[in-house]
Amino acid sequence: MIDSKASQLSDVDLIVGAALEAGKIALGFFRQSPEVWWKNNGQSPVSAADFAANESLAAALRTARPDYGWLSEETDDDAERLKHATVFVVDPIDGTRGFLSGLDLWCVSVAVVTDGRPVAGVLYAPALGELFVATAGGQALKNGEPISVSQRVGDDINRLATGEEMLKGFDPDFRKTVERVKHVPSLAYRLAMVADGRLEGTIVKRNSHDWDLAAADLILERAGGALVDLSGKALRYNRAEVSHDELCGASAAQLPEFLRQLSNRRDG
Structure with missing residues (x-):
């Protein structure tokens, strides 16, 4: 849980800490056969892990930034968010089907969006030990090291x-x-x-x-x-x-x- 000093953190440090904690919680359910429900007319699974991670993220982020809006896959949407210039955009477990199948290719996704574009973003894949972080105007990092896209062009594979x-x-x-x-x-x-x-x-x-x-x-x-x-x-x-x-x-x-x-x- 983020402590009372969370409100003093930068947005990126805040969402990194929240994503790490949510990932730890989700990892505790991984390959443990968590309870599963179905949404979207039975098309999409959601598990106890999704809900637990979402609760952790909401508690940490919404407490620290009560003036920000909130949009999460696992929270009922509220049009109130449209009144906020800045919102948290959250997926507690992106890749739930893979998570439930025991595959390690899932992650916690947290972004801060201002005026329609992300200004801070974190992806944490706890089963892989990978943390991706970026801020507007800064470098993209993976586990603290700069990353860049492929430079292959033309007839390269x-x-x-x-x-x-x-x-x-x-x-x-x-x-x-x-x-x-x-x-x-x-x-x-x-x-x-x-x-x-x-x-x-x-x-x-x-x-x-x-x-x-x-x-x-x-x-x-x-x-x-x-x-x-x-x-x-x-x-x-x-x-x-x-x-x-x-x-x-x-x-x-x-x-x-x-x-x-x-x-x-x-x-x-």
């Missing part, structure tokens, strides 16, 4: 996280350059893999949400990449509608080509 059906619509010559990676259940962690150069890009299907994206968006940006819609525009957060259309996250070098392939693709 592109390690791309996307569905097989998506690849079928791309130009045949481009498909030859693509090495499709095994599915990563956490979208936020997938974007972090682009940020630290393990992937050149990922294509995000429709209906991702602010809490999946905000922290990873900033980390990717500060590592030299971008997360954009298919027109190439940066995302806006803390809108009335928190879901997004199809997106692409990539290194700056490869983003234009990926967007061209997405715009020109053929069905099937």
